[in-house]
Amino acid sequence: MYNLCSVSDRLRIFNGGLRFVPDWKKGISTVEEISEMQDVLFLLRDASISDCKDTWFWGEEAKGTYSVALMKSMIREEEEVRRDFCMRWESWIPIKVNIFVWRTEMDRIPTRMALSRRRLNVGDSSCTLCGIGDEEVMHLFTGCVFSFGVWSIVGQWCNIIPIMAFDFKDLLRIHESVTGGKWAKKVIRGIVMVTCWAIWKSRNDKVFRGTTPKVAEVVAMVKSCSFLWLKNRTKFANIVWKDWVKNPLYML
Ligand SMILES: [Zn+2]
Secondary structure (H helix, E strand, O other), X not given: OOOOOOHHHHEEEEOOEEEEOOOOOOOOOOXXXXXXXXXXXXXXXXXXXXXXXXXXXXXXXXXXXOOHHHHHHHHHHHHHHHOOXXXXXXXXXXXXXXXXXXXXXXXXXXXXXXXXXXOOOOOOOEOOOXXXXXXXXXXXXXXXXHHHHHHHHHHHHOOOOOOOOOOHHHHOOHXXXXXXXXXXXXXXXXXXXXXXXXXXXXXXHHHHHOOOOOHHHHHHHHHHHHHHHHHHHOOOOOOOHHHHOOOOOOOO
């Protein structure tokens, strides 16, 4: 992408509608790039252009002029909106997993349905993991037969049976019913987040590498990654695999 391009270099009118012409040096391929592209298309969905010269414009206010007071009130409003979100940062799991869960709660991961809503041609919009139902956040993580298999085993392991989750926010609240203090809740919350991430990773492995997703492999990844992160990123450096794999709260 060039730094000194004008809006008209990148936004063109085709058949009366606007089209984004990115002109990348290489095509987009990673999940992050697809997500960012999705965000750009989302932001441009209601854009219109004229034949005027490009100018800077502060879009949050009618006059188009920027002020610090306006920015402050915008941040305050944003905080109000954010209160509706259940996602809380979990310190013992890596940033990439936290960010993934945060994006998922906002419905900002490139599921087939999300891509097709952004008018990207995805062909088949059915779930990559089970083939039944449309591939969207709610289905992938709570309604999917494959994910149900994963949650059943993870739930049994964590002694939370049954896992009652009808949408993604329910998953982010599972830890609230866990007894045993702050760390019991933190460990379970982290394991739920790692499970969501592992389900998505397995979905991506099928899409991008053609592998066959297996419930047992997703569960194995949840256990091994959680163990590694818990051992290396918390005070529980002495946890032992053979005990932990039987009960993830054994050390409390
Ligand atoms: Zn499914």
